[in-house]
Amino acid sequence: MKNTVKIVVVMLLFSTAINAQNRSNRRADFTPEQQATLQTKKMTLNFDLDENQQKSIYKMMLKNTEERKAKRQNGRTQTQEERFEFENTRLDRQLAHKEEIKNILTAEQFEKWEKLAKRKGRSGKKGMKNARTNGNSTCTFQKLQNTLKKRNKF
Template sequence: MKKVIMTAILLIGISAMAQDHNRKEGRGNRHMKDLTPEQMATLQTKRMTLALDLTEDQQSKIQALFTKNAAERKAKMEAHKARKESGETLTDDEKFALRNERLDQQIAQKEEMKSILDDTQYSKWEKMRQKRGKHRKGKDRKPKAE
């Protein structure tokens, strides 16, 4: 009888933890997918304004940049989704071309941000970007040496 009760408690605990994990995991992505590119750009611009204390001119330039990037990103996500649903897979050359294009866009965005922000704002933006990148790629990080 004790074994049955312990097994039941163990199964309930495991299922409760699994449900909680799934709920947290999808919270942020679903919200952003429902927004238009303009709405995403507005939210990003306002977050950056709060973090970097941007001027009106900087806000308008960054808003335009984020709107353009969000529209491109949304179009690429739709194309990827259509390709995935049709069962089409990319060749190694196509994957290389996509990665190369993404890196070129990141370089261009970095240059654009450098021209819009002043030196202190740019260095703070770089730190924010690196922190976000480390958080996002947590799976790829090497374990700490103990």
Template sequence: MKKLIMIAIAICTIQITTAQEPNNKRNAMANLTPEEVATLKTKKMVLHLDLNDAQQDDIYKINLEQAKMRKTHMAERKARKQSGAAGKPSKEERLAIANKRLDHQIEVKAKMKKILSDEQYAKWEASMAKREGKMKHKGKKKRGNKKA
């Protein structure tokens, strides 16, 4: 009986410690500079899409632009949160943010279409769709947990 109780305590302890671990991948990426993030993302794309040197340089520029933009948005969001003005945006603000984000996505897609070959572009589109699907699924999971 004592052994059974000790095993149950050990299992509970292991579950508690693993449940409390922060998302190390997200924290590690947040500490990188935009140049480092762009380099990593470009290298992943080189491996995935088999890019040549000219394509690699062009895509690095796009990734660097996106990484810098993401870093500034994160800084702005953090500043708003610290100042206490982190309330929900109005309907008009949400619409403006969504339009800006979609315009940027369209712009990036057009740039990628110019840089990549048809086969590479199709592969890139498929990977982006898969990533988007994962992000939507992740968001639904989080929202589902908040309601419960």
């Protein structure tokens, strides 16, 4: 019985390690132009943008993605002051982004955009955690490990 449990635990560890490696390769590394095009098309589908709006959104998204990519390449460990400055400028950029979107979209489109942005913001990290663990706060392996510890068989 002990050997069977040990084999199951080892198999779970290997399968977890293999799955973790595959996840990192799923995300494609798009160019800023490709990212801007995809984001513009998504917004066109959601908000029924006209040609002028599409061009304006594309330019804005391209500028934002290029800035993000440049900042990501300059990444290094930050002091507390640098982190505060980063968060402060990030929030300023978000406000400017919202204002630009408001100038491009109609009132009805902007209202719909705000609703989607709020829903997207709510899901955030908690939403991803719930998606990975099916709404549970602990994963199956941790439950198995805790059960085995309680039985003194691990």
